[in-house]
Amino acid sequence: PSWEILERESIRRLERVFTFKNFKQALAFTNRVGELAEEAGHHPALLTEWGKVTVIWWTHAIKGLHKNDFVMAAKTDEAARTDEAAK
Amino acid sequence: PSWEILERESIRRLERVFTFKNFKQALAFTNRVGELAEEAGHHPALLTEWGKVTVIWWTHAIKGLHKNDFVMAAKTDEAARTDEAAK
Numbered sequence: 001p002s003w004e005i006l007e008r009e010s011i012r013r014l015e016r017v018f019t020f021k022n023f024k025q026a027l028a029f030t031n032r033v034g035e036l037a038e039e040a041g042h043h044p045a046l047l048t049e050w051g052k053v054t055v056i057w058w059t060h061a062i063k064g065l066h067k068n069d070f071v072m073a074a075k076t077d078e079a080a081r082t083d084e085a086a087k
Numbered sequence: 088p089s090w091e092i093l094e095r096e097s098i099r100r101l102e103r104v105f106t107f108k109n110f111k112q113a114l115a116f117t118n119r120v121g122e123l124a125e126e127a128g129h130h131p132a133l134l135t136e137w138g139k140v141t142v143i144w145w146t147h148a149i150k151g152l153h154k155n156d157f158v159m160a161a162k163t164d165e166a167a168r169t170d171e172a173a174k
Contacts (some may be wrong), residue, residue, distance in 0.1 A: 023121070023124060023125065023130045024121075024125060027117070027118065027121045030114070030117065030133075030135065031114065031118070034110070034111075034114045034135070037110060038110065038111060043110045043136070043137040045134060045135070045136045046117075046134070046135045046136075047132060047133070047134045047135075048117065048121070048132070048133045048134075048135065049130070049132045049133075050130040050147075060137075
């Protein structure tokens with residue numbers, strides 16, 4: 001599973017699901033992506049559930065996708081690669 | 088705003104939005120609810136966005152709502168009451 005461009009509420013968004021073996025590992029990844037977001041000053045929607053996190057990037061100001069969203073998606077992937085728990 | 092019972096994907100769920108003044112405070116609340124979930128062994132879906140967290144409770148095993156979901160909703164409210172940032 002990789003990133004998909006999905007339209008939700010008329011806004012195109014980049015979306016990817018990362019899976020984990022429990023809730024705790026999923027929440028730890030949510031926090032890791034949250035740190036990336038704070039560093040970049042650009043914030044996603046993060047849906048944390050038992051064993052998975054759905055990461056959704058888009059740019060509020062333009063109600064759609066901007067280059068920066070793709071940069072943040074790549075950073076999210078890098079965070080997942082260095083997170084042994086992420087699949 | 089309080090809890091609403093919403094049907095999503097044919098499953099009735101308890102859902103409430105809590106608002107915050109930024110992403111960091113929202114993520115802190117997500118973690119607080121995550122702790123409650125781990126303590127109870129019952130886990131919600133937590134949608135963390137800039138300035139808000141949507142908390143969704145339901146019981147996977149019965150694909151619907153059980154008394155325990157209402158107990159967890161009350162615990163979530165209690166966490167919000169003791170979180171000065173939550174509205």
